[in-house]
Amino acid sequence: MTTEVRRQAAPAEPGQIIEMAWDPITRIVGSLGIYTKIDFKKRQVVECYSTSSIFRGYSIFLKGKDPRDAHFITSRICGICGDNHATCSVYAQNMAYGVKPPALGEWILNLGEAAEYMFDHNIFQENLVGVDFCEQMVRETNPGVWELAQKTEAPHAKDHGYRTIADIMRALNPFTGEFYREALQMSRLTREKFCLMEGRHVHPSTLYPGGVGTVATVQLFTDYLVRLMKYVEFMKKVVPLHDDLFDFFYQALPGYEKVGQRRVLLGCWGSFQDPEVCDYDYRTMEKWGRAMFVTPGVVVDGELVTTSLVDINLGIRILLGSSYYEDWENERTFVDRDPLGNPVDQRHPWNQTTIPKPQKRDFKGKYSWVMSPRWYDKRTGQYLALDTGGGPLARLWVTALAGLVDLGGYIKATGHSVKIRLPKTALKPEVEFEWKIPKWSNALERDRARSYFQAYAAAVALYCVEKALAEIRAGRTKTWSDFTVPKEAIGCGFHEAVRGVLSHHLVIEDGKIANYHPYPPTPWNASVRDIYGTPGPYEDAVQNTPIFEENGPDKFKGIDIMRAVRSFDPCLPCGVHMYLGDGKELQVVHSPTFGRVP
């Protein structure tokens, strides 16, 4: 079990630094490029740049539009979690219009968003990240690990049915692997749940400010619940399977905790509103923020700095430095004070003016369309490059430390862990999972947290189905509240997109959008070196990542780097570029065809 795989000596020259790039990076949503310098003697990445190759200009073309169109339009920012944007935009609009949806409308929205987490983490973990851990990939990058996997019994074999770690890896092979296909099918069943609540995946049809248009009947929740219980049973297999797989990597490759590791700088903006507390008023935002079923907060070096959405909001700064934009320091200030009278910085999204300046890519200067969102830590005066841990790591970490969530016997945050209780299903008894705060913020822990959060989302859904049915049975079937759009207003929405923090900031003037700036998780994670030279989280996590791959520079695939980047669940409609050979020579690396083997 604990045998170490010996890494072959690197065939590189002593002290040879080789430039390598992956552009585009695959199996993510969007276009991201990662450019690195690797020291093959020390087997370590020494420098990394991430770049995005797409600009669309949402903040520009939203100007002057009817604010009620905002959620329909901003959904189109992302093709895998568009509904998170629509939801966040609805939250911001609710604040601006001063409207509170009926409780049933909130339960339906929570159930839709829970289905999104369940679906998206599932497909990303098993069908996109899983390929990095599948038999074919491990054989091609670490034959020694593959050999060991065949001899290593899976500790939870009775829960998931795979006798050895190698059996798990085989089941993850794209399309031919049994578990790969099972997960893909489960992703469809889960999207059916989503469509029941929000109409369409991935750009929902039934969300509106003031609530939802979904027709709430007993049947709606029956249809959801029977699918949910199949997912709950699936979770009882998925969580132990991933524990076995990731624990095996720590055993097989001592030091693997360094892959993708960075300082613990985590942000979570909270998820799932409690309709009994949330009134969308900025002045009570701290209170209803803390009532969310995933607690918002910022963790710095393991310490919970805040759980206040007001603190979170006022700390957001959008910096430039390496991005293709002109500065807005001397442009208009839209909001100088928040509704509580606190000053709002010129670099805050409420005051941002987006001025694109397309130019040549220069890694010594400007090299990406992504900006550099940072969080201003007023204790130290530092601009922190927070990451989201791919979403689940930050959500579970903050929720665990805050100890606020206690959800109907399904979920309990303990101050150091999160307990998730899943009821009996057709073939499996009741199960309690406990996610404990890990020692590191690294690739494997980001991936592990994802599986646990899938179970968390399922538990939230069980709770929300109960609450929704209680509304229906009491005869309260309204799902939407009317509103009028004020001439002048501001609003902000905070939510968790699947892969982490999401905020929408809205300014309305003369009944139209005067300013609108969405900040999804990937601009945080994929951000570039800012004006102070601080690298973004991908760059930071890849820099100093040790190389465990057994291939030398000639056949190098960069699997450890890719595992580090993918653990963040990149979602840029953005990529990583790969070139070899001292920055001069470009080597083409051939890989097997994806498709049916002839």
Place this chain on the structure above:
Amino acid sequence: MTRTRVEAVHIVWITAGLGCDGDSVSITAASQPSLEDVILGAIPGLPRVYLHNPVLAYELGGDSFMTWWYQAERGELDPFVLVVEGSVPNERIKREGYWAALGTDPATGQPITTCEWIDRLAPKAWAVVAIGTCATYGGIHAMQGNPTGAMGLADYLGQGWKSWAGIPIVNVPGCPVQPDNFMETLLYLLYQAAGLAPMIPLDDLGRPTWLFCRTVHEGCDRGSYYEQGDFATEYGAPQCLVKLGCWGPVVQCNVPKRGWMAGIGGCPNVGGICIGCTMPGFPDKFMPFMDEPPGAKLSTGIAGAYGGAIRALRSITKSTLNKEPSWRRKGRELATGYQPRW
């Protein structure tokens, strides 16, 4: 013009338009047929299919992935279907830099623009398919006030453009594309490539006719509320949504009929106004989405008068039908009309 039977078809899929990858994600939801059905050869008569899509690739990225693009450019993938996702930006409106790009030019170290890839690959492709409303007609990113000058693929390649095999651009709109609509179109093209089907039937806007010839309204199960002049006045109500901003009566799309996936979900059929996301005029001609479409005032006025009367009459008939026939009762007398002989 159709080739004789081919053994294998490559699908080279550019997601690097101005898009959100939502169409790639969408097709993973398809089940009629599913991606596995096509890739694993579960459908009879199909050629072998090699899919090169960045979201779903085995390769880790970079050159190992881009190699397919270069092979296609050199004509070494024959035949291949080029799928374009996302709208096409106008790279000529600025002095330098790029709006959308994929991979790096080894000579300059600069990104290769998506437009450049379209220029290189379209002439070599057996067929070109635009997936989603961004690629077909421009969509959201081509909205009024956009900075990139975005447009649809046919705006870029030219209306009337045809592949070397004589196939016009195949447009499968939808924001995102309905999963089965795309996979079924792809299936048709694979049959055509295999020599088993004639030229794909397309309307004058490049849409597969059997998928887009009817309106949302014609397939909507709330159409009967319209006919009875019964219109919802608030979201969440089960009636026809046309007064709340639904454009269904004039939008060509099969979603309410087909559902979003496995027959579940959709738009007006489940409480979401139709915002016209399959149409060339999307989004500008449908905004503000939540206002009643201008034409609906007159039509709902007429339907309201006629439908209201019909509904009243039907309600009389309905109340009659909700009563059982009079002879079903207890007692010593048989009232059914049967003449007993006992």
